[in-house]
Amino acid sequence: MKAVFKRLMTMAGAAATFAGVSTAALAAESGIKEWQLGFQASVTDVMDDITWFNGFTLVIITVITLFVLALLIVCMTRFSAKKNPVPSRTSHNTMIEVVWTVAPILILVVIAIPSFRLLYKQLDIPEYEMTVKATGYQWYWGYEYTDENMGELSFDSIMVKDDERQAVADARGVTLNEVPRLLSVDYDLVIPVDTTVRVQVTSEDVIHSFAMPSFGVKVDAIPGRLNETWFHAREEGVYYGQCSELCGKDHAFMPIAIRVVSKDQFQTWSTAAQDDLDTANQQLLASIADTKKLAAAGKLEEISVAAK
Numbered sequence: 354m355k356a357v358f359k360r361l362m363t364m365a366g367a368a369a370t371f372a373g374v375s376t377a378a379l380a381a382e383s384g385i386k387e388w389q390l391g392f393q394a395s396v397t398d399v400m401d402d403i404t405w406f407n408g409f410t411l412v413i414i415t416v417i418t419l420f421v422l423a424l425l426i427v428c429m430t431r432f433s434a435k436k437n438p439v440p441s442r443t444s445h446n447t448m449i450e451v452v453w454t455v456a457p458i459l460i461l462v463v464i465a466i467p468s469f470r471l472l473y474k475q476l477d478i479p480e481y482e483m484t485v486k487a488t489g490y491q492w493y494w495g496y497e498y499t500d501e502n503m504g505e506l507s508f509d510s511i512m513v514k515d516d517e518r519q520a521v522a523d524a525r526g527v528t529l530n531e532v533p534r535l536l537s538v539d540y541d542l543v544i545p546v547d548t549t550v551r552v553q554v555t556s557e558d559v560i561h562s563f564a565m566p567s568f569g570v571k572v573d574a575i576p577g578r579l580n581e582t583w584f585h586a587r588e589e590g591v592y593y594g595q596c597s598e599l600c601g602k603d604h605a606f607m608p609i610a611i612r613v614v615s616k617d618q619f620q621t622w623s624t625a626a627q628d629d630l631d632t633a634n635q636q637l638l639a640s641i642a643d644t645k646k647l648a649a650a651g652k653l654e655e656i657s658v659a660a661k
């Protein structure tokens with residue numbers, strides 16, 4: 354069923370591209386759409402839980418709001434001054450007071466249990482396979498791969514300006530929609546798929562916040578402090594986030610772009626990037642484009658059969 358749905362989505366994406374529908378193409382690439390309401394598509398367990406929890410609390414607050422509305426309507430009609438020329442002198446009702454104290458406590462407990470479970474899931478870092486360090490600067494992010502086998506690889510990641518988007522798209526051999534405005538950066542943070550990654554977050558100047566909606570990640574970047582979080586992305590793609598703590602005049606212009614690639618692609622990229630980051634990125638994009646072309650032509654299955 355899932356496979357059928359995915360295929361339909363791919364076909365829809367292809368059709369939209371032919372029709373020149375920019376939003377659909379954008380969505381197919383990164384899980385973001387123009388004028389988007391609601392969350393970006395989830396690619397981690399934590400974000401799955403956040404999405405569920407959002408729906409769960411939405412149901413509770415909807416029921417409470419409707420209940421209060423009903424009470425108001427009852428009060429306004431049944432207990433109006435017109436219908437009650439002689440007002441009641443009731444001032445206490447033990448039963449009602451017990452109910453309106455206990456019921457909200459129970460509701461809060463029902464909300465608190467999954468809420469705390471989710472908080473601990475976000476903050477308890479499981480056994481991780483690699484570490485990246487993100488440092489906030491006014492106004493861009495710097496990334497550092499701190500594992501020994503990564504050879505002190507580090508780079509800054511700066512937003513692609515409006516007038517540079519076309520040039521970047523041309524250089525990467527992609528459409529303009531794949532370089533989304535205010536979200537694309539010159540150097541993406543590259544991460545392997547299906548890998549538990551520990552993220553250390555700090556800042557060099559003021560407080561920033563490292564946020565990646567599709568991963569359910571948001572953690573403050575505080576000068577002099579090293580905060581930690583983690584993620585385990587299960588799908589390849591490019592994911593976008595933004596600095597989420599007001600940090601000065603260009604706060605809106607320091608996006609975060611994480612490119613999740615296959616483990617093989619990451620291996621090749623990380624080895625090459627330690628010598629020459631630009632060439633490594635070009636090779637990586639070429640490899641991703643090849644994979645996409647093959648997938649589009651439906652040849653992936655043939656290759657896997659041939660490989661066996």
Ligand SMILES: [Cu+2]
Pocket residue numbers: 560561562596597598599600601603604605607
């Ligand atoms: Cu900021």
